[in-house]
Amino acid sequence: MKKKSRIALTLRTLGGLTTQEIATAFLDKTEAMAARLTRAKKKIAAAGIPYRIPDAADLPERLSSVLGVIYLIFNEGYAPHSGDMPTRISLSDEAIRLARMLRSLMPDEPEIGGLLALMLLHDSRRLTRMDDDGNMVALEHQNRARWDQTRIAEGAALLEDVLPKGRIGAYQLQAAISAVHAQAKDWAATDWPQIHALYRLLAEISPTAVVKVNWAVAASHAVSVEAGLAMLDVVNEDGALERYQPYFAARADLLARSNRVNDALSCYEKAIALSSNASEKRFLERKRDATAQGRTN
Numbered sequence: 001m002k003k004k005s006r007i008a009l010t011l012r013t014l015g016g017l018t019t020q021e022i023a024t025a026f027l028d029k030t031e032a033m034a035a036r037l038t039r040a041k042k043k044i045a046a047a048g049i050p051y052r053i054p055d056a057a058d059l060p061e062r063l064s065s066v067l068g069v070i071y072l073i074f075n076e077g078y079a080p081h082s083g084d085m086p087t088r089i090s091l092s093d094e095a096i097r098l099a100r101m102l103r104s105l106m107p108d109e110p111e112i113g114g115l116l117a118l119m120l121l122h123d124s125r126r127l128t129r130m131d132d133d134g135n136m137v138a139l140e141h142q143n144r145a146r147w148d149q150t151r152i153a154e155g156a157a158l159l160e161d162v163l164p165k166g167r168i169g170a171y172q173l174q175a176a177i178s179a180v181h182a183q184a185k186d187w188a189a190t191d192w193p194q195i196h197a198l199y200r201l202l203a204e205i206s207p208t209a210v211v212k213v214n215w216a217v218a219a220s221h222a223v224s225v226e227a228g229l230a231m232l233d234v235v236n237e238d239g240a241l242e243r244y245q246p247y248f249a250a251r252a253d254l255l256a257r258s259n260r261v262n263d264a265l266s267c268y269e270k271a272i273a274l275s276s277n278a279s280e281k282r283f284l285e286r287k288r289d290a291t292a293q294g295r296t297n
Contacts, residue, residue: 029243066102067115067171070095074119092123110162114172117158121178124151136283140187152182170206173198196222209241217250225258245274249284256291264291 019034077091099116106112128142156179162172177198184190199215212235220228232251241247252267268288275281 063106063109063111067111070098070102071115071119071171073098074122078122089126092119092126095119096123108165110165110167111169111171113158113162114169114175117155117162118171118175118178120151120158121155121175121182124148124155124182130279134279135286136279138283139181144186147182152179155179155182168201168205170202173202173205177202190221192218192222209235209244210246213241213244213247213250217254220254220257225254229254229258243274245271248274252284252287252291256287261291261294 019030074092074095077088077093077095096116096119099112099119103109103112103116124147125139125142126148128144128146129137131137155175159172159175159179163176177195180191180195180198196215196218199211199218203211203215213232216228216231216235218228219231229251232247232254235241236247248267248271252264252271255261255264255267265288268284268291272281272284272288275284
């Protein structure tokens, strides 16, 4: 069974995520993901594949899929793709718990430590991502004094432990990027050239659309807005991201910052239409309205 199918089936069977949530995580259509899950279940039934704990020799091969499942569960808790809830804390907490358990079982695997560090660093901002009215707060406007310094310190310590092992992986690089954000005293002090360089390395290891969109945003701060827009053009030159909300949200922001208001508003409308989460939709609507009034933040 292909890795993607294994992860999707695990998320559905054990993680409890809906088919739509899994499809969104993989940038797939819901119908296509439903068909994939059905084929995977039939294959297991037809071949009589048992559900069992893998042998020790099989663990390294399975590790990548397991880490992928844990991170997708965390992301669905950190930023739900649908519904009215801005966060699903129980999912995020469960993902962190599973990563801790996995690290205790396989302490010498650096990507486990990288994933745990990444989730802790993201989760350190939990209390500041929403205002008192339940509205999303952009990273640059969050109250950093309320960030969880214990989690930031633990995440940084994990990176100091795993990075010197010399087996750099995607989760370690993502955690390093999050650490740069976490350790900046404010938005203006963010080391964007370092973040841009880390995304360059990450794109070599994991050249996904998600990574490339985020790299373009980093380039817009480290190099220029026009450089970031040019990178977004390349990422979507085949039209593969026409259903990917973060692409249009990122493009709208960059266009607004370059004073291309009409183009920015058009992208905001597309991003809003593609949003299923009510809190996220309201956030984008406020960004759209601010842009229409001549403001970009």
